[in-house]
Amino acid sequence: MTKETKRAIYILIFGNFLICLGISLVIPVQPFIKKMYGYSTTDIGIMTSLYAFAQFLASPIVGRISDRMGRKVVIVTGLSLYMISEIIFALSNSLWLFNVSRIIGGLSAAMFMPTSMAMAADLTDKKERARVIGWISAAFSGGLILGPGIGGLLANFSIKTPFWAAAALGLISTIFTIIFLVDEPQNLMTKSEKISWKHFLKPMMIVLFAMIFISSFGLQGFESIYSIYVNQVFKFSMGTIALVLTLNGISSLFFQIVMFDWLTRQLGELHLIGLCFFLGGLCTVWITQAHHQLEVIIATLIVFTAFDIVRPAITTLLTKTSQANQGLINGLNMSLTSVGNVVGPIMSGMLMDMNPQVPYIVVAIILFASFVITLIVQRVAVQKS
Numbered sequence: 001m002t003k004e005t006k007r008a009i010y011i012l013i014f015g016n017f018l019i020c021l022g023i024s025l026v027i028p029v030q031p032f033i034k035k036m037y038g039y040s041t042t043d044i045g046i047m048t049s050l051y052a053f054a055q056f057l058a059s060p061i062v063g064r065i066s067d068r069m070g071r072k073v074v075i076v077t078g079l080s081l082y083m084i085s086e087i088i089f090a091l092s093n094s095l096w097l098f099n100v101s102r103i104i105g106g107l108s109a110a111m112f113m114p115t116s117m118a119m120a121a122d123l124t125d126k127k128e129r130a131r132v133i134g135w136i137s138a139a140f141s142g143g144l145i146l147g148p149g150i151g152g153l154l155a156n157f158s159i160k161t162p163f164w165a166a167a168a169l170g171l172i173s174t175i176f177t178i179i180f181l182v183d184e185p186q187n188l189m190t191k192s193e194k195i196s197w198k199h200f201l202k203p204m205m206i207v208l209f210a211m212i213f214i215s216s217f218g219l220q221g222f223e224s225i226y227s228i229y230v231n232q233v234f235k236f237s238m239g240t241i242a243l244v245l246t247l248n249g250i251s252s253l254f255f256q257i258v259m260f261d262w263l264t265r266q267l268g269e270l271h272l273i274g275l276c277f278f279l280g281g282l283c284t285v286w287i288t289q290a291h292h293q294l295e296v297i298i299a300t301l302i303v304f305t306a307f308d309i310v311r312p313a314i315t316t317l318l319t320k321t322s323q324a325n326q327g328l329i330n331g332l333n334m335s336l337t338s339v340g341n342v343v344g345p346i347m348s349g350m351l352m353d354m355n356p357q358v359p360y361i362v363v364a365i366i367l368f369a370s371f372v373i374t375l376i377v378q379r380v381a382v383q384k385s
Contacts, residue, residue, distance in 0.1 A: 024145075
């Protein structure tokens with residue numbers, strides 16, 4: 001890699017970390033905002049879902065714009081909107097302003113995340129891509145992991161302090177990106193190239209997009225009720241839950257930064273995806289049948305690690321399907337991820353009201369079905385070769 005390429009990738013990594021930090025900063029202060037302003041749980045739920053909904057609507061459109069206009073302008077605009085959304089949240093004293101802030105935050109994520117993935121694909125060859133996407137995914141996970149802790153720490157000064165701090169980081173990141181990020185991939189993009197929708201309707205593309213939805217749907221379906229489930233069924237204390245989530249964060253960063261590139265080289269993306277779906281389904285069933293807390297902790301770490309590996313593996317494979325229209329491809333990726341993030345928790349919450357075991361059984365069935373699909377795709381790929 002050239003110095004300019006490495007510098008661009010470092011900027012993309014930090015930007016993803018920053019955006020995801022902003023997503024999760026709000027988590028520890030939500031109960032206090034709810035109490036301070038007298039909002040209902042439904043109000044807070046809508047506030048949270050607006051972020052994902054805006055991201056879902058905007059991601060494919062923004063991805064196509066970045067294919068046409070270049071990556072840098074979209075990335076800088078995304079960082080600027082991130083800063084604006086954090087300032088509005090810090091200044092807000094009414095529900096509609098909080099909602100506006102989250103909508104703008106979702107637009108900023110839609111601009112930055114898929115465009116940064118597209119730019120990483122533009123900057124790297126197929127051999128380097130898995131390693132770089134693993135780093136970006138680790139930054140994504142790191143922001144989500146550290147955000148609640150940092151938000152809770154800064155909230156000791158004021159519940160608005162985390163958002164002022166995030167806005168300041170957004171401003172610094174925007175200025176830094178304007179100065180140092182060179183829009184080098186512009187030379188690699190075919191601005192006049194029309195979208196070939198036949199490419200997106202190929203069986204392999206349809207399978208990959210389905211897997212994107214399944215992985216985000218499954219993760220959110222598993223994670224959204226996890227604390228409630230293990231507390232209700234296995235009597236986990238808050239300390240034990242925090243320990244599991246901390247260990248998961250460490251495991252996630254290790255596998256995405258250290259192991260991901262090696263695993264893709266040894267197994268190939270498609271075999272790795274199938275293995276992750278199988279292990280995720282198997283350990284989800286194990287959790288429902290476990291008798292001891294240690295069993296649940298071990299199975300949980302395997303499930304979370306499988307999900308943390310399968311998403312960048314799918315993204316890496318997706319970026320290799322075409323050199324053109326990387327912005328649109330990654331925009332659709334992010335849009336489907338957002339849908340899964342919205343639908344997964346709703347499904348699990350409704351099923352858990354019926355029976356605590358049912359949502360995890362459903363998640364396991366979906367993961368095993370996905371594993372079978374990957375086996376079929378692998379067999380077809382071998383026959384064609």
